[in-house]
Amino acid sequence: MSQDYICERCGEPAKVAHHKRYITRANINDANITLNWDNLEALCQDCHNKEHHKRAPKLRYGFDADGRIVPPIQKNN
Incomplete structure (x- = not known):
């Protein structure tokens, strides 16, 4: 590199x-x-993962007051 x-x-x-x-x-x-050098960028694994997953929705389940699983809410941009 x-x-x-x-x-x-x-x-x-x-x-x-x-x-x-x-x-x-x-x-x-x-x-x-x-193969163009101008199109290449040296990245660590963490920055590469952030680049490729920055558009993916963050899906996190939660729990309601009774302990039941609550599916994630997807926000529309």
């Missing part, structure tokens, strides 16, 4: 070469996406 194995977001040791523009079935054969 060209960043000396340092995460470009937090400064911790990097473990992942992340594609800034995600690889898809439509662009997998486009070298400007898959």
